[in-house]
Structure formats: C-alpha cells, structure tokens
Amino acid sequence: MRKDSVKSSQELKLKGIPISPGILIAPVRVIRKEKIKIKEKILKSEREIEEEIQKFHTGVEELKRILLDLKKETQEENLKVLLDIQITILSDEEMQRDIITFIRNKRKNVESAIQYVLNSRKEALLKQGSSYFAERAGELERLASDLISVINKSYTIADFNFDGIIVIESLSIDEALRIIRSNVKGVITEKGGRTEHSAIVLRNFKIPAVFGIEKITKLLEDDDIVILDGGKGVVIINPMESTLKRYQLIKIDYEKYESELVSERELPPITTDGKVIGLFANIDVPEEVEELLKTGKYGIGLFRTEMIFKEYGDNEEAQYKIYLEIARKVYPNSVTIRAFDIGGDKLYTDYQEDNPFLGLRGIRVLLDEPTLFEKQIRAVIRANELSNVRFMLPMVATVEEVVEAKKIFIQAKKVLEREYMKVNQPRFGIMVEIPSAVLLLEHIAEIIDFISIGTNDLTQYTLAVDRKNQRVSKIFDHLNPAVLKLIKIATDVCREKNILVASCGEITSDPYGVVALVGLGVDELSCPPSRIPEVKSLIRRINLQEAENIASNVVKLQNSKEVKKVIKEYIKKIMPELLEFYD
Incomplete structure (x- = not known):
C-alpha cells in the first residue's frame, strides 16, 4: 500500500x-x-533568455499539435469547438507576450514564467466570486500544467x-x-x-x-x-453485501426510470390541471446547443456569455454571428442572452477588490464601460432576426441601473435602424439576484418585459453566505423560507404587472425546488439540458392548485428542513420513484 x-x-x-x-x-x-515541481532558474545571459523563449514557442506548438490530433479523431463538431477553445488560449497573443516579457524582464526560466502568468490569470478568475469562473480557473491551471509537461518532455496521456x-x-x-x-x-x-x-x-x-x-x-x-x-x-x-444488493436493485429501477423518461420526450411540460410551464436550458458555451437539441425541442433560458466576452468581448461581428446561429438553431423557441456578468479585474489593469461579491460586477461594470456594453447590445439586437431573442441584465440592485441600461439599449436600436432600416427589438429583462431588486421590482417592472430569478446568487446574498466556503456552505440552501418569500414577492409583483417570470439556478433542477417554484407562480424554468427530461416528468405530475397550497404554507415555515419535509411528502405521492435517485 x-x-x-x-x-x-x-x-x-x-x-x-x-x-x-x-x-x-x-x-x-x-x-x-505526478505533481510538477518547478525549479526557478535565473538566466545569466541573453543566449539563455532566447533559448527559454524558443522552448516556450516550441512547447506551445507541440501542445497545440497534440490537441489538433485529438480534434481530428473527434467526430462531434460541438466537441471539436471545446478543443478549439483550448487551442485559442494557447494562441492568445497577450498571454504569449506576457510570458515572454516575464522571461526577459525577470530573467527567469520558461516554467516559472508560465506558472506566474497563468496563475495570475487564474487568481483573477477566482476573484470573480462565481463557481463558473472558479471552474474556468481550474481548467486554466490544468492547461498550464500540460504546457509545462510538454516543455519538460514529461507529458503523458x-x-x-x-x-x-x-x-x-x-x-x-x-x-x-x-x-x-x-x-x-x-x-x-x-x-x-x-x-x-x-x-x-x-x-x-x-x-x-x-x-x-x-x-x-x-x-x-x-x-x-x-x-x-x-x-x-x-x-x-x-x-x-447488504449495500451492494440494495444498489443492484436501485440500478435496475434507475434504468427502468430512464427509459420511461425517454418515452415522454415528445410530451409537453404541463401540469395535471392544464398549466403549461415553459421549460428551457442553461448553457455556458455555444457548442452545448447541439446536445440540447438531442434532448428535444427546447429554447435557452440562460445563455451565460462570459466565455464569449473572453474571446470576442470587443468584436461585435463575431458576437452577432454566434447569437444569430444559436437563435436559428432553437427557433421557434427563444434564447435569453445574459449580458456579460464580469468583474472589474477583467477590464482594468492591476484592479483588486477586498470583496468582489460586493464590488464592481455585472451591470455596474457594463455601465462603467458603455462602449463594451453597446457592442454586445448591438450584436444581440442584430441577432434577433427571427424575433426569438431576449436580453437581460445581470446583478441589478437599483432602479437607476435599469433606467440607464434601457436608455443605452433603446439608443443602440435607433442607431441600428438608421444603419439597417429595420431591426426587431428583443424583449428586455433583468436577472433578479439581489434582495434589493425584489423589493424595488414594482418600480423596475414598469420598464422591463420579464425577469429571471437567479436563485444561486439570490440565496447567497439573502443568507450572506459564500457557498464555496466549506465552513459556511451548509448554510447555503435555496429552500430557505427567506429565499422562497423573496421569490413569492417577485412573482406577486409580476403577476400584477403582467410580466413573465422565469427562474434559473440550481433550484430549477432540484425536485423540491421545482414543486416550490411552480406553486409560487414561476412561468418558466431553465435548467441544465441533461435534467430537462426529469424536470418535465415531474411537472407533468404536479397539480397546480396543490402546488400553490404547498407554496403558501412553506413560506411560513422556519427553516429549509421543514420546507423539504412538506414537499417530500408531496413528491412521495405523485412521483415516488424520483426520491430513490435524488436527495
């Protein structure tokens, strides 16, 4: 051992x-x-510096060749695009320039330069305060490790x-x-x-x-x-032995359960008493659309555009083509594009914040950088050729932010009309992720067409908990009655104002959350593509009146444990097999 x-x-x-x-x-x-151990080496001559720079160029080209070989072996076009992203990062001129500059100025070996530059980029992503960016940071760290291994001729498959x-x-x-x-x-x-x-x-x-x-x-x-x-x-x-026998039976039941979900593929997401619940997918990268379409004919309720920003933030034409292609693929269903949800460190050199969660992020950044914001808005409006594109603002906290953003949006449309004669204005909405947005919604509702409740951040800000902090992450629970009460306030306002309510975040693929959201009056749910069949199957077993009664009761409870207990009894009645496979 x-x-x-x-x-x-x-x-x-x-x-x-x-x-x-x-x-x-x-x-x-x-x-x-094997953990890569980087030994720092001081370069004493110009010849050594040039040799290290050449090692870097050779290593980049060799790793790109490895990825290109894998791309040739890959049949699926959407997976080829994922490899293209890795190749694009390796080809990034700014990244290459920073590494070469580090080698020259600090007179240090290529391994130290790669570690320093890519680690700095990784730290910047981690400061975004988002699990999405934390995961991108992890991918960058692995790419750096692979590049160093290739340079040291220790790369193995x-x-x-x-x-x-x-x-x-x-x-x-x-x-x-x-x-x-x-x-x-x-x-x-x-x-x-x-x-x-x-x-x-x-x-x-x-x-x-x-x-x-x-x-x-x-x-x-x-x-x-x-x-x-x-x-x-x-x-x-x-x-x-007893656990093995139990799971062997569960495995058989799960395979049967999955085949039943497939049999419902063409059926609509409608409650037993006739309420249609819109069912959409969350996507992070364009290549996920092809896999979504294999699941069925669904739209996109949340397209996170942060990866688009990384590659094409300053390129309106490239953004337009990406958004248009997605809109065409999901037509006649809609795609909801969220504006860049980025932090200040992505735009400003040496920008640091003590608490990125409460700093320059989302709509605050976009209003600080109207040129960047306008390019994305123009691309989104132009892509609405089939009138199935929606656009929404991230991290809204005040009425003024929405008013200012709407002005930029309308002005961009007017300019485009002069350039192209006719454009279709996308529906304009906001992400509801901050408690203040809920409490101000009766005013914000006057200038928007829809809301999408981002329950991950709404939970985080309501309970003042960082879900990535292991010491307090157990407090993070989207079924907390405080969170559910805020959702109820939002849906009540939107019903009065005749505004559509969508929801995204982990709650939409949590069976307990689905029952709560339907009962609270949410019109559309957006979840990962792989969870759509199951969520639809659950919706088809929910009675709206019963779900509304449950929702009105659970918002009065003390904690999420009590909430879960009530909803669990309901799920046990309408879809008991679900509880075998999910907590």
Whole structure:
C-alpha cells in the first residue's frame, strides 16, 4: 500500500458534486499524476533568455499539435469547438507576450514564467466570486500544467482503456474526450464543478460522474469495488453485501426510470390541471446547443456569455454571428442572452477588490464601460432576426441601473435602424439576484418585459453566505423560507404587472425546488439540458392548485428542513420513484 494511502476496510459513504446521473457498481482505476515541481532558474545571459523563449514557442506548438490530433479523431463538431477553445488560449497573443516579457524582464526560466502568468490569470478568475469562473480557473491551471509537461518532455496521456470507473484528481477536456471513446463507465474526481467543460462532455455522453470528493485518490486502490451514484453525488467505498444488493436493485429501477423518461420526450411540460410551464436550458458555451437539441425541442433560458466576452468581448461581428446561429438553431423557441456578468479585474489593469461579491460586477461594470456594453447590445439586437431573442441584465440592485441600461439599449436600436432600416427589438429583462431588486421590482417592472430569478446568487446574498466556503456552505440552501418569500414577492409583483417570470439556478433542477417554484407562480424554468427530461416528468405530475397550497404554507415555515419535509411528502405521492435517485 502507498505511504500516503488512508484506505480503510469499513464501508464509507462520501458526498461530492453530482455531475452526471447514473448508478454504477464497478472496479476503479486510480490515476495519480505526478505533481510538477518547478525549479526557478535565473538566466545569466541573453543566449539563455532566447533559448527559454524558443522552448516556450516550441512547447506551445507541440501542445497545440497534440490537441489538433485529438480534434481530428473527434467526430462531434460541438466537441471539436471545446478543443478549439483550448487551442485559442494557447494562441492568445497577450498571454504569449506576457510570458515572454516575464522571461526577459525577470530573467527567469520558461516554467516559472508560465506558472506566474497563468496563475495570475487564474487568481483573477477566482476573484470573480462565481463557481463558473472558479471552474474556468481550474481548467486554466490544468492547461498550464500540460504546457509545462510538454516543455519538460514529461507529458503523458493517461491510459483510459479500462472497463470500470476512473478515479483522478481533476479531469481536463482532452481527457474527457478520450474517456468517451474508451470503455470507461464512470468518473470520480477530487476537484471540479458542474460547468467545467469536462463535466459537460460527461453529461452529454451520459457517463455517470461525481466531482469534488477530497482525497479520493488516496482512499482507493486499483480494482477496489465502489458504488457511484451520479444523481445524488454519492460514492460508497468498501460497500457491505447488504449495500451492494440494495444498489443492484436501485440500478435496475434507475434504468427502468430512464427509459420511461425517454418515452415522454415528445410530451409537453404541463401540469395535471392544464398549466403549461415553459421549460428551457442553461448553457455556458455555444457548442452545448447541439446536445440540447438531442434532448428535444427546447429554447435557452440562460445563455451565460462570459466565455464569449473572453474571446470576442470587443468584436461585435463575431458576437452577432454566434447569437444569430444559436437563435436559428432553437427557433421557434427563444434564447435569453445574459449580458456579460464580469468583474472589474477583467477590464482594468492591476484592479483588486477586498470583496468582489460586493464590488464592481455585472451591470455596474457594463455601465462603467458603455462602449463594451453597446457592442454586445448591438450584436444581440442584430441577432434577433427571427424575433426569438431576449436580453437581460445581470446583478441589478437599483432602479437607476435599469433606467440607464434601457436608455443605452433603446439608443443602440435607433442607431441600428438608421444603419439597417429595420431591426426587431428583443424583449428586455433583468436577472433578479439581489434582495434589493425584489423589493424595488414594482418600480423596475414598469420598464422591463420579464425577469429571471437567479436563485444561486439570490440565496447567497439573502443568507450572506459564500457557498464555496466549506465552513459556511451548509448554510447555503435555496429552500430557505427567506429565499422562497423573496421569490413569492417577485412573482406577486409580476403577476400584477403582467410580466413573465422565469427562474434559473440550481433550484430549477432540484425536485423540491421545482414543486416550490411552480406553486409560487414561476412561468418558466431553465435548467441544465441533461435534467430537462426529469424536470418535465415531474411537472407533468404536479397539480397546480396543490402546488400553490404547498407554496403558501412553506413560506411560513422556519427553516429549509421543514420546507423539504412538506414537499417530500408531496413528491412521495405523485412521483415516488424520483426520491430513490435524488436527495
């Protein structure tokens, strides 16, 4: 046994992040990557400096070649685009210039330069205060590690030729692509989150996965038998005979359950008493649209454009083409494009904040940088050729922010009308993520067409809790009555003003949250594409009147535990099989 192993013979149940649903009982292969140890070297001559710069250029080209070879082997166009993103980062002129400048000015070796420059970029992403950007930071860290390995000629391709579960510290996009072409049945990692590109690939190809289980590579050895429950984010080590038998039955039930979901593919998301609930998908990158369309004919309720900003923030034409292509693909359904939700550090050199959660972010940044904002607005308006595009503002806190943004929006439309004669104005809305936006909604409602309740941030700001902080993350719960009360206030105002209410965030794929949102009067739910079939199946079993009665009761309760207990009894009555597979 390895020195650092903490293996035990007792059954151990571990909870991680549910990435891709499915139940496996299988042996594992543990892949342990050697930690890269960077030895700083001071360059004494100009010749040494030039040699290090050449090593950098050679390493970049070699890693690009590896990724291009993988791209040639990849059949799916949407997955090729994911590799293109990695190649684009390696080809980024600013990044290359910063590394070369560091080598010249600091007179240090290429490995130190890569580590410093890419680590600085990683830290900037982490300061955004968003799990989405934290996951992008993790991807950047892995790319830096691969580049250094290539330069040091220590880059190896992990062997995924295994008929079982891969256990690994973290999973890169190229590793995920190799896994889907192998016999691998499932994946467990120590790091990572739901919006990582590798997670998207595993979900799209229905490979059960759980991310974020600390020290899992130390707890397991090759060929250990584990139970992986991707829906609940559970991994069971050393399962007892009784546990194995129980999960073998659950696995059979789950496979039957999945086939029943497929049989409902063409059915509408409508309650038993005739209320149609709009069902949409959240996407982070354009390539997810193709996989969404395989699920059925759905629109997009939240298109996060931060990756677009990274590549094309200053390029109206490129943005226009991307938005237009997506709008055409989902037509006649709609796509809701969220304006860039970025922090000040993405725009201003050496910009730092003590608390990015409460600083220059979202609409505040966009109003500070009207040229950047106008380019995105123009691209969105131009892309509305089929009148199925919506546009919404992130992180709204005041009425004044919406008024100012709406002025820029209307002015951009007028300018475009002069340029193109006729354009279709997209519906204009806001993300409701801050309690003040809820409390001011009766005024904001006068100048918008819809709202989308972003429950992740609304929960975070209502409960004053950072969900990534492990010491307090257990307080984060979108079923807290305080959060549900704010949602009720928002839906009541919108009903009075005849404004559509959508919701996105983790609550929309939580069965308990779905029942609550339907009962609270939310018109549309937007969730990850992989969860749409299940959410639709649940909606089709909900009675609106019963859900409204439940919602009116749970907002009066003291805590989320009580809320969950009430809703659990209802789910047990209308869809008991669901409780077998999800907490």
